[in-house]
Structures are given as structure tokens and as C-alpha cells.
Amino acid sequence: MLTCLCCGKQETEKMLLTDIVYFKKIVSANRCQMCHSKLVRLANEPTCLGCCRIKQDENDSCLDCVKWKQLYPKYAFSHTALFQYNLFLKEWLENFKYKGDYRLAKLFNQELTEYFNMKNQKNKQYIPIPISQTSMKLRGFNQVEELLASAGIPFHPALIHVGTGEKQSSKNRKERMESKQPFKLDENYCSQLKNQQIILIDDVYTTGRTLFHAAELLQQIGVATIETFSIAR
Ligand SMILES: [Zn+2]
Ligand SMILES: [Zn+2]
Structure with missing residues (x-):
């Protein structure tokens, strides 16, 4: 069970499978799926x-x-x-x-x-x-x-x-x-x-x-x- 640092929501670790795939290794998760999905990683975007x-x-x-x-x-x-x-x-x-x-x-x-x-x-x-x-x-x-x-x-x-x-x-x-x-x-x-x-x-x-x-x-x-x-x- 993890408690999201941002919104306080509790989630089971199982829910974080996409996180794990994304980082290609086990992450020490501290945010829920919903909060995580709000992050726009610039490495994946065309940038200046x-x-x-x-x-x-x-x-x-x-x-x-x-x-x-x-x-x-x-x-x-x-x-x-x-x-x-x-x-x-x-x-x-x-x-x-x-x-x-x-x-x-x-x-x-x-x-x-x-x-x-x-x-x-x-x-x-x-x-x-x-x-x-x-x-x-x-x-x-x-x-x-x-x-x-x-x-x-x-x-x-x-x-x-x-x-x-x-x-x-x-x-x-x-x-x-x-x-x-x-x-x-x-x-x-x-x-x-x-x-x-x-x-x-x-x-x-x-x-x-x-x-x-x-x-x-x-x-x-x-x-x-x-x-x-x-x-x-
Ligand atoms: Zn959250
Ligand atoms: Zn610039």
C-alpha cells in the first residue's frame, strides 16, 4: 500500500505496474497513478x-x-x-x-x-x-x-x-x-x-x-x- 504524497490517496503497489514499465525498473513509488499521469516529462517532448x-x-x-x-x-x-x-x-x-x-x-x-x-x-x-x-x-x-x-x-x-x-x-x-x-x-x-x-x-x-x-x-x-x-x- 502506498500513500500518495500529493493527494493522500492510498493505492496498492499493483496499480503501479505502468510506472515500473515506464522506468524499466522498480520505482520507490510515492505518488498515485492519477498524480503521476499529470506529469509531462520533457525528455519525451521536442524541446528548445x-x-x-x-x-x-x-x-x-x-x-x-x-x-x-x-x-x-x-x-x-x-x-x-x-x-x-x-x-x-x-x-x-x-x-x-x-x-x-x-x-x-x-x-x-x-x-x-x-x-x-x-x-x-x-x-x-x-x-x-x-x-x-x-x-x-x-x-x-x-x-x-x-x-x-x-x-x-x-x-x-x-x-x-x-x-x-x-x-x-x-x-x-x-x-x-x-x-x-x-x-x-x-x-x-x-x-x-x-x-x-x-x-x-x-x-x-x-x-x-x-x-x-x-x-x-x-x-x-x-x-x-x-x-x-x-x-x-
Ligand atoms: Zn495522488
Ligand atoms: Zn529556449
Whole structure:
């Protein structure tokens, strides 16, 4: 018997046969069939090569990525997102991040473990996007760090949030795009990260602004490569 983390419904393990086929191995299930069916896995969709958004047209890169490339000509765009940021994921994030339902950190353990245990991911350094002091006081935890810790993925909290902590979600697109660099690098990490392969990790890729701010700082200290990752796009 499993109790769905999202809706609380109880289901017998037998019901999860399609899950097992889908992942081609036994999953430690923590969501019911109904909730699972609401997830849109981006690996199965045609997506923008730059940001992993579901393609709107035939071009390899979406218009936003074309603009980012003008702003960051030397940056190699490589973003992986697991799921489309749909209503189901908005609700998950709302309950986890803002209402503080801590158990929901576990929801993507299986997918996170799979992704970060792939062969080509070994020897890379994982850096979560930090949250502001204001959010930390309010929430008590960094949702990205919790997701990683919950899945047993080691990470380096090398970025420090020094911004004012205005909620990105309360800003419109233009305000987000104009926001100032909110991060600085923890000096203890600078020499350690030099020439390393980095994966920057966030919960949601919205405009890309946050991840580009973080990437800028890492480029300045001479890391080898930067990729980015988010649960949702
Ligand atoms: Zn459910
Ligand atoms: Zn794109």
C-alpha cells in the first residue's frame, strides 16, 4: 500500500505496474497513478536546445534563448528540465516551497537520483541556487537544497544570496529581466571550483535570469563548463 504524497490517496503497489514499465525498473513509488499521469516529462517532448521548453516552432532555439545568446555570446547553453511547469507542478511547488510541506521534497527522488547518477555526471560539481535571507527566515529551508538532500545528492552551497529578496514570482517578466545580480560566490569555494564542470540547479526555469546571474559569477572564476538543471520548465 502506498500513500500518495500529493493527494493522500492510498493505492496498492499493483496499480503501479505502468510506472515500473515506464522506468524499466522498480520505482520507490510515492505518488498515485492519477498524480503521476499529470506529469509531462520533457525528455519525451521536442524541446528548445537552449532551455528545454517545449518547442513552439521548428527552430532549435526559442526566441528567449536567441536573446540570451546575444547577451552571453560565450556561454554554452545546456539546460535540462525534467517536467513541464504545468498546474500540477505549480501546486506541488506552492505546497512545498510556500506552505512548507516538507515531505514533498521527496516527490522527485527517483528522477533526481537517475539524472545525477548517470555516467557522464560523475566528477561534476552540483551547485544549488540560493534563496534570500528574507525567504530563509520565512521558510526555514532552501527548497533546492532540500530536493537534493532528500535524494541523497551531494552539493556545494557555493553561492550566497545578497539581494534584497523580493520574490521573483511577484515580478513580471520585464522586472525579472532587469533584476540586478543577487548572488556572490563564497570565497572558500573559488579555488576549489576553478576548472571544474559545474551543474547549477534550480527548482523552476522561468525566464532564465536567475541561472544566468549565477553562471556569470562562475565564468568569472574560470570554471571549465557550466550546465543548468531544473525540475520544471
Ligand atoms: Zn495522488
Ligand atoms: Zn529556449
